[in-house]
Amino acid sequence: MPLDPKGLGAALEETLTTHSTLCRREAGAFQQALGRGDELVVACTQEARLFGEIAEQTEGVKAVPIRFVNIRETGGWSKDAAKAMPKMAALLAAARLPDPEPVPTVTYKSAGRLLIIGALDAAERAADLLADSLDVTIFSTGAGAEGGMQERRYPVMSGRIDSLTGWLGAFELKWQTTNAIDLDLCTRCNACIAACPEGAIGFDYQIDSAKCTSHRACVKVCGVAGAIDFTREPQSDSDTFDLVLDLRGTPAFSQHAKPQGYFQWDGADSRVLIELRGLVGEFEKPKFFTYKQKLCAHSRNEKTGCNACIEVCSASAISSEKERQQIKVNPNLCVGCGACTTVCPSGALSFAYPRASDQGVKFKTLLSAYQRAGGREPALLLHSQQAGTRLIGDLGRAARVDPDILGVPARVIPVPVWHTASLGLEVWLTAVAYGARNVWVLMTGEEAPQYAEQVRAQMNVAQAILNGLGYTGEHFRILHARDARDLAELDAALQSAPAKGVSKTASFAVQADKRATLELALDHLVEQAPAKPELIALPAQGSPLGALAVNKDACTMCLSCVNACPASALQDNPNAPQLRFIEKNCVQCGLCVKTCPEQALSLVPQLRLTPQRKEAVVINEMQPYACIRCGKPFGTLKAIEAMLGKLAGHAMFQGEALERLKMCGDCRVIDIYSNPNETKITDL
Numbered sequence: 001m002p003l004d005p006k007g008l009g010a011a012l013e014e015t016l017t018t019h020s021t022l023c024r025r026e027a028g029a030f031q032q033a034l035g036r037g038d039e040l041v042v043a044c045t046q047e048a049r050l051f052g053e054i055a056e057q058t059e060g061v062k063a064v065p066i067r068f069v070n071i072r073e074t075g076g077w078s079k080d081a082a083k084a085m086p087k088m089a090a091l092l093a094a095a096r097l098p099d100p101e102p103v104p105t106v107t108y109k110s111a112g113r114l115l116i117i118g119a120l121d122a123a124e125r126a127a128d129l130l131a132d133s134l135d136v137t138i139f140s141t142g143a144g145a146e147g148g149m150q151e152r153r154y155p156v157m158s159g160r161i162d163s164l165t166g167w168l169g170a171f172e173l174k175w176q177t178t179n180a181i182d183l184d185l186c187t188r189c190n191a192c193i194a195a196c197p198e199g200a201i202g203f204d205y206q207i208d209s210a211k212c213t214s215h216r217a218c219v220k221v222c223g224v225a226g227a228i229d230f231t232r233e234p235q236s237d238s239d240t241f242d243l244v245l246d247l248r249g250t251p252a253f254s255q256h257a258k259p260q261g262y263f264q265w266d267g268a269d270s271r272v273l274i275e276l277r278g279l280v281g282e283f284e285k286p287k288f289f290t291y292k293q294k295l296c297a298h299s300r301n302e303k304t305g306c307n308a309c310i311e312v313c314s315a316s317a318i319s320s321e322k323e324r325q326q327i328k329v330n331p332n333l334c335v336g337c338g339a340c341t342t343v344c345p346s347g348a349l350s351f352a353y354p355r356a357s358d359q360g361v362k363f364k365t366l367l368s369a370y371q372r373a374g375g376r377e378p379a380l381l382l383h384s385q386q387a388g389t390r391l392i393g394d395l396g397r398a399a400r401v402d403p404d405i406l407g408v409p410a411r412v413i414p415v416p417v418w419h420t421a422s423l424g425l426e427v428w429l430t431a432v433a434y435g436a437r438n439v440w441v442l443m444t445g446e447e448a449p450q451y452a453e454q455v456r457a458q459m460n461v462a463q464a465i466l467n468g469l470g471y472t473g474e475h476f477r478i479l480h481a482r483d484a485r486d487l488a489e490l491d492a493a494l495q496s497a498p499a500k501g502v503s504k505t506a507s508f509a510v511q512a513d514k515r516a517t518l519e520l521a522l523d524h525l526v527e528q529a530p531a532k533p534e535l536i537a538l539p540a541q542g543s544p545l546g547a548l549a550v551n552k553d554a555c556t557m558c559l560s561c562v563n564a565c566p567a568s569a570l571q572d573n574p575n576a577p578q579l580r581f582i583e584k585n586c587v588q589c590g591l592c593v594k595t596c597p598e599q600a601l602s603l604v605p606q607l608r609l610t611p612q613r614k615e616a617v618v619i620n621e622m623q624p625y626a627c628i629r630c631g632k633p634f635g636t637l638k639a640i641e642a643m644l645g646k647l648a649g650h651a652m653f654q655g656e657a658l659e660r661l662k663m664c665g666d667c668r669v670i671d672i673y674s675n676p677n678e679t680k681i682t683d684l
Contacts, residue, residue, distance in 0.1 A: 003018055003085075003088075004085050005017065005018050007085050007089075007373060007374075008085060008088060008089050008092065008373070010372075010373075011086070011089035011093070011369055011372045011373035012089060012092060012093055012096075012369065017029075022042070022044070023044070023046075023047040023050050023051065027054055030042075030051065030054060031054065031058050034054075034055055034058055034064055035058075037064060038064070039064065039065045039066075039067070039096070040064060040065070040066045040067070041066075041067045041068075041069060041092060041095045041096055042066060042067070042068050042069075043069055043070075043071045043072075043088075043091075043092060043095075044068065044070070044071075044072065045068045045069070045070045046072075048068045051066060051068075052066070067095045067096070068095075069091050069092060069094075069095035070091075070389075070393070071084075071087075071088045071091050071092070072396065073392060073393040073395070073396025073397060073408070074087070074091065074392060074396060074408050074414050075087045075088055075091075075396075075408060075410060076088075076396075077396040077397065077399050077400040077407055078396065078399050078406065078407030078408050078409065078410070079399065079406045079407055080406070080407070080408075080409045080410035080411075081407075081410075082410075083410035083411075084410040085373060085374075086369075086370045086371075086373035086374055086375025086378075086410070087370060087375065087378075087410055087411070087412075087413050089369045089370065089372070089373040089375075090365075090366040090367070090369040090370040090373070090375070090378075090413055091366070091413065092369075093365050093366065093368075093369035094362055094365050094366050094369070094415075097361060097362060097365060100353060100354040100355065100358045101355075101358075103286050103287055103288075103352045103353045104286075104287045104352075105284040105285065105286060105287060106284065106285050106286070106287050106331045106332060106334075107282060107283070107284050108167070108168040108169045108170075108260065108261070108282070108283045108284075108285075108332070109169045109281075109282050109283075110168055110169045110242040110243065110261065110279050110280055110281060110282075110283070111135070111169075111242055111280065112133065112134045112135050112242060112243070112279075112280040113134075113135045113137070113240070113241045113242045113243070114130060114134040114135060114136050114137070114241065114242065114243045114244070114245060114276065115137050115138075115139060115171065115173060115239075115241040115243070115244045115245070116136060116137070116138050116139070116244075116245045116247065117138075117139045117141065117161075117164075117244065117245070117246045117247060117248060117252070118139075118140075118141055118144075118246065118247025118248055119140070119141055119142050119143065119144030119145075119204075119247065120138065120140040120142065120143055120144055120147060120148040120156070120203070120204045121143065121144035121145060121146040121147055121148065121203075122144055122247050122267060123138045123139075123140065123247060124138065124148060124149050124153070124154065125267075126245060126247065126265070126267075126273075127153070127154050128153075129273055130245075130273060130276060130277060131153070131154070133277045133280065134243065134276065134277065134280070136154050136155075137154065137155045137156075137157065137239075137241070138154050138155065138156045138157070139156075139157045139158065139161070139173070139175070140156050140157070140158040140183075140204050140206070141158075141248065142202075142204055143202040143203045143204035143206075144204075146203070147202060147203020147204060148188070148203050148204060148205065150188055150190075151188075152186075152187070152188050155184075156183045157175065157177075157183060157237075157239075158177075158179060158183060158204070158206055159175045159176050159177040159178050159179065159237075160175060160176045160178055161173065161174075161175045161252075162174040162175055162176060162236075164244065164252040164253075166240075166259065166261075167259040167260055167261055167262075167332040167333055168242065168243070168259070168260040168261025168279065168283070168332075169242045169261065170240070170242075170332070171240060171241045171242065171243070171244050171259075171261065171262070172238060172239075172240050172241075173238060173239055173240075173241065174236070174237070174238045175236075175237055175238070176234050176235070176236055176237075177234060177235045177236075177237055178234045179206045179207055180207050180228050180229060180230045180232060181201075181205055181206055181207055181227055181228050182227045182228075182229070182232075183205060183206075183227075185225055185226060185227035186205050186225065186227040187225050187227070188205060189225070191218075191221040191222065192205075192218035192221055192222055192228065194221075195217040195218055195220070195221045196212075196215070196217060196218050197215055197217065198211045198212060198213055198215070199211065200212040201218060207228075214230075216230070242261065242279075242280075243261050243262075243263075243276060243279055244261065244262045244263065245263050245265055245272075245276060246262065246263065246264045246265070247264075247265055247267070248264075251264045253316075255314055255315055255316040256314035256315075256448035256449070257314040257315035257335045257337070257448065258315075259315070259332075259333055260332075260335075261279060263275070263276060285336070286336065286352065286353035287331050287334075287352060287353075288331075288334055288335075288336035288338065288351065288352055288353050289329055289331075289334060289338075289340070289341065289349055289350065289351065289352055290349070290350050290352045291327070291329055291348060291349055292347075292348050292350075293326045293348070294348075295346045295347055295348035295566070295567075296325075296326050296327060296346065296348035296349075296566065297345065297346050297348070297566045297567065297587050297589030297591060298310075298320065298325070298326060298327050298348075298589075299320065299322050299325040299326065299591075300325055300563070300564045300565075300566060300591050300595065301325075301560075301563070301564055301595060302322060303564065303591060303594045303595050304320070304322070304594070305564075305566075305589040305590050305591030305594060306344075306345060306346070306587070306589040306590070306591075307320075308340075308343040308344065308345070308454075309327060309340035309343060309344055309349055310327065311450070312339045312340060312342075312343050312450050312451070312454050313339065313340055314335070314337060314339070314448035314450065314451065315333050315334060315335045315337075316333065317329055317330045317331075317333035317334040317335075318330075318340060329349075336353070336418065336419065336422075337419040337421050337422060337447075337448075337451070338351040338418065338419050338421060338422025338423070339419075339421035339422070339448075339450075339451050339454060341422065341424070341514075342421055342422060342423065342424035342454065342455070342458060343424070343454050343458070343542070344514070345544035345587035345588060345589060346514070346515065346544075346566065346567060346587045346589070347513050347514030347515050350512065350514060351418075351422050353418070354418060355512065356423075356426075356427060356510050356511075356512065356514070356517065357509065357510050357511065357512060359417070359423060359427060359510065360427065360430060360509055360510025360517070361509070361510070362415070363380065363415070363427070363430065363431050363434055363436075363510075364434050364509070366378075366380070366413055366415065367380075367431070367434045367435045367436060367505070368434070368435075368505075370413065370435075371435060371505070375410075375411065376411070377411050377437045377498035377501070378411055378412075378413055378435060378436050378437060379409075379411055379412045379413065379436065379437055379438035379439070379440060379494075379498065380413055380415050380431055380436050380438070380439050380440070381408075381412050381413065381414045381415060381440050381442060381479075381494070382415050382417050382420055382423065382439065382440065382441045382442065383414060383415070383416060383417070383420065383441075383442040383444075384416070384417070384419065384420055384442075384444060384446065385416045385417070385418065386446075387444040387445075387446050388416065388420070388442050388444055389414075389416055391442065391444060391481055391483075391484075391486075391487070391490070392408065392414050392442075394484050394487060395407055395408055395487050395490060395491060396408060398484070398487055399491075404488075405487065405488065405491050406491050406494075406495065407491070408494065409494050409495060411437075411498070412440075412494050419447075420441050420442065420443055420447060420451070420455070421447060421451040421454070421455055424455075424458050424514075425458045425459070425461055425462040425465075425518070425544075426514055426515075426517045426518040426521060427510065427517070428458075428459070428462050428475075428476060429462055429465070429466075429518070429521040429522070429525060430506070430508075430510055430517060430520070430521045432466065432471075432475060432501060432502065432521075432525065433502060433505070433506035433508075433520075433521050433524045433525055434505055434506055435501060435502065435505040436501065437473075437475070437498035437499050437500070437501045438474075438475055438476070438477070438496070438498060438499055439475060439476050440476070440477050440478075440479050440493075440494075441455060441459075441476075441477075441478050441479065442479045442481060442490075443455075443478055443479070443480055443481075444480075444481060444482055445480075445482040452478060452480075454542065455478060456478055457539070457541045457542030458542050459476040459477070459478070460539045460541070460542065461538050461539055461542050461543045461544075461545075461605075462475070462476055463475060463476050464536065464537070464538050464539060465522070465525070465536060465538070465607055466499075466525070468531075468533060468536030468537075468607070469525055469526060469529035469530070469531055469532070469536070470500075470529055470530030470531030470532075471499065471500045471501065471502075471525075471529070471530065472499065472500045473497065473498065473499025473500050474496070474499055475499040477493070477496075479493050479494075500530070502524070502525065502528040503528055504528055506520075506521070506524040508520045508521075508524065515544075515587075518544070518545075519584070522607070526609055532609055533609060534608065534609055534610050535606055535607070535608055535609065536606060536607040536609070537605070537606050538605040538606055538607060539605065540603075540605050543588055543605035544587055544588060545586070545588065545605065545606070545607050546583070546586055546588040546603055546604050546605040546606050546607075547581070547583050547586065547603075547604040547606055547608065548569070548570070548581055548586065548592065548601055548602070548603065548604065548619065549601070549602045549603075549604050550579070550600055550601060550619050550620045551598075551599075551600040551601075551602075552600075552620050554598045554599065554600035555579070555596075555598060555600040555601075555620050556598055556600075556636065556638050556639040556642055557577050557579060557620065557621075557622050557636045557638065557639060558597065558598075558639060559572050559579065560595050560596065560597065561579070561592035561595055561596055561601060562579070563595075564591045564592050564594075564595035565591065565592055566587075566589065566591065567585045567586060567587050567589075568582070568585055569581060569582050569583070569584075569585035569586040569587070570592060571616055573618075576621065576624070577621060577622045577623075577624050577633075577635075577636045578618050578620070578621040579618070579619055579620040579621070580616040580617060580618050580619065581616070581617055581619045582614065582615065582616050582617070583608055583612075583613045583614075583617075584613050584614045588603050588605060590603060622636040622637060622638055622639075623636065623637045623638075624636060624637065625637045625639070625640040625641075625662075627662070627663050627664040627667050628659070628662045628663060629663050629664075629667035629670075629671065630663075630664065630666070630667050632664050632667075634664035634665070640661070640662065643661060644658065644661060644662070647661065656671075656675065656677070660672070
């Protein structure tokens with residue numbers, strides 16, 4: 001792997017010294033650097049543990065932050081290694097960035113109360129492996145092949161499970177006790193099994209009602225313990241647990257991301273049991289999201305508009321609260337994937353750890369350092385921190401030993417992110433504005449199926465915008481790779497030709513507000529665009545940008561859509577019957593469409609490039625209807641005529657009553673009290 005210390009140092013604006021055996025013969029140089037008290041970046045991840053031990057054992061050294069970055073598998077072991085210096089500079093520059101600022105945390109408390117659900121024989125074997133550190137309770141679903149042990153070591157329950165809900169430290173099991181044998185009273189003496197002539201009782205010590213013919217011999221032999229009672233009514237019961245180990249083939253939770261503290265085990269992978277044993281105590285995780293109800297386009301006036309976050313959440317952590325016209329996110333169930341923030345069109349949900357602004361700083365640092373070092377046509381490869389990092393490492397090692405594998409090309413900069421679904425089109429377009437030619441997302445099969453669908457929909461919108469602006473080529477792509485067998489396909493995909501990018505890179509920063517970032521990126525891309533059409537049509541799925549079409553023949557100007565719009569895209573005119581629309585504000589949530597009683601509105605996903613997009617444009621207006629008594633306008637001609645037509649045949653609106661509908665509110669009251677022909681209560 002060729003290294004150019006001067007070139008790297010110039011790009012990083014510091015003096016660098018090359019070390020080839022820093023973790024062995026040159027460990028003294030590492031200790032000297034520790035002694036200076038500066039933050040350290042070690043360009044090797046292989047011996048991170050050893051470096052940590054050296055730092056701990058070095059006397060007289062204060063705690064110094066040590067950051068590690070891999071420049072070997074990501075670029076040094078590649079057929080493009082000779083050209084990889086700009087990428088190495090970019091990776092080293094990003095490694096020096098500070099850690100994200102702390103955010104509020106979510107706390108879990110576990111006392112080690114474990115519920116094991118499954119066949120009694122398998123459940124007791126699992127309990128034997130865990131009982132020394134956890135308080136085990138078993139819920140039996142049958143005897144299994146061998147049945148329960150003769151010695152009753154653990155509390156055992158059985159019956160019909162009604163529900164299992166909760167998370168680490170707060171699981172609640174509800175079940176119905178339906179069997180005649182009370183397992184709390186049963187001593188497992190096996191007398192009932194021997195006495196039953198039908199063989200209806202097995203070694204799970206429960207009665208099979210399909211075989212039982214009511215001889216009741218079991219009741220007689222169980223007289224002392226009194227565990228069998230056929231007259232006992234089914235009972236509802238519930239209990240709470242900190243952890244759940246599910247041995248059944250079908251999990252208790254259907255969502256892709258199971259609650260923390262819930263484990264499904266096939267009896268083979270011992271890592272599940274090791275992880276379970278460690279889940280006793282108090283634990284914290286970041287609260288990954290922030291929610292601004294004021295921006296939310298989910299619900300208005302008992303109508304549901306945007307449902308994207310609820311549909312995409314793989315942890316079932318988001319639910320609708322229609323009565324409060326908002327969503328509710330359960331922080332205990334949230335796994336921090338960030339997919340909800342990606343699909344949220346308004347920015348009501350945003351990713352808090354790491355923040356979008358932190359990601360923007362990372363992208364800007366990577367691309368600017370790459371360009372300063374002389375790199376051209378950079379591509380960002382976003383991947384997960386675990387499975388994705390492992391695949392990138394596998395690709396680099398494969399290139400080291402296999403001449404047919406090229407490895408990670410010099411222009412491709414791998415970027416680990418918290419989750420591959422946590423970034424959307426506003427950040428991708430920002431990366432292009434910063435100078436990236438391609439943004440690829442590596443998915444490894446660990447993601448929920450709906451994540452790939454939604455990321456692809458966002459990519460289609462972003463690609464349509466860039467192609468419409470004349471930036472040719474494919475800028476965005478999802479790369480699928482599960483293991484080393486897919487590396488050849490991944491290697492070929494990484495060799496794709498660079499798409500057209502901007503001639504001048506942007507200087508703006510990613511904002512906390514999603515829409516603000518999107519507008520900044522669009523402004524720069526439009527300014528640098530090779531083509532500037534008036535209008536770009538966008539795909540319907542996933543588009544947060546668009547206009548509104550009005551059927552003027554159907555619209556009555558009731559303005560209910562104005563009240564429903566959460567983004568102030570629709571406005572009225574207090575001085576005239578007009579419906580005005582600001583396209584820049586529209587988030588395409590559809591609340592106006594669902595609210596309109598005349599079904600006169602429809603969404604039009606598009607991006608208008610003229611100044612008209614940011615202005616309030618009249619999309620419908622009508623002739624006002626003047627009060628027949630005072631002449632004051634109080635409605636629209638079409639709306640009043642439609643009302644008169646619908647009520648003309650009603651018994652309550654005949655003669656003078658119908659005429660009053662043509663008056664404004666004040667004149668209507670005056671007419672009622674001044675009309676001599678009006679019947680009064682005192683006349684009765």
